[in-house]
Amino acid sequence: MRIGELSRRSGVPVPTIKFYVREGLLPAGRLTSPNQASYDDGHERRLRLIRALLDVGGLPLAAIGDVLRVMEDPAQPVHEVLGVAAKRLSPSSGDESEPELGAAREEVADLLKRMGWRAGPASPGGESLAGVLVALRRAGHGAFIDLLDDYAAAAEQVALVDLDYVSRRVAREDLVESVVVGTVLGEAMFGALRRLAHTEASTRAYEDGRPGADTSPGTAGGEAEAAGV
Structure with missing residues (x-):
């Protein structure tokens, strides 16, 4: 595919794609002519990973670059790669x-x-x-x-779930990427779930027992969330 189609499929603007290529975050496309390059599904996958780490994970581009370089180093054993990736994150x-x-x-x-x-x-x-x-x-x-x-006991249970997800990956690239995604986006997902759980726990503790409170599903929880609990 050409860069315009890659942009449409990934949702990343063409100038941003070119910037990622210049910075070494995204491999260059295969030249088909002096002014044209061809891209494949691997480029789209990499773009989606970069945007997820940036937009959801909140990592700066420099840290994303470090993580991607570690992921792509075939000379390191997988265990060492995972350790280095975790350190960067x-x-x-x-x-x-x-x-x-x-x-x-x-x-x-x-x-x-x-x-x-x-x-x-x-x-x-x-x-x-x-x-x-x-x-x-x-x-x-x-x-x-x-x-x-x-908190440690709860984290251990979450880690076991994470490990089960990672163990389903066979290819080295998939294995390393799943750990990176699980570390960054898993943190964001767990944080969001924790906030939702806070809303429910607060509702049960402070709203459901209030005289005259409407305990129908969604009513008190909405009030608590609107209050920023």
């Missing part, structure tokens, strides 16, 4: 000089030991969690950390 814990960071890292190490998880506290996920713990305390919500084990 995990936010840092913040300023290394923060005095609270050391204590937070110890808390993360203790959590990993309690859960029996073999990831190290210095792993990307461990560092991200330590940064979150510091931020919670600075915001005056250190008590929220008491829920850490419950």
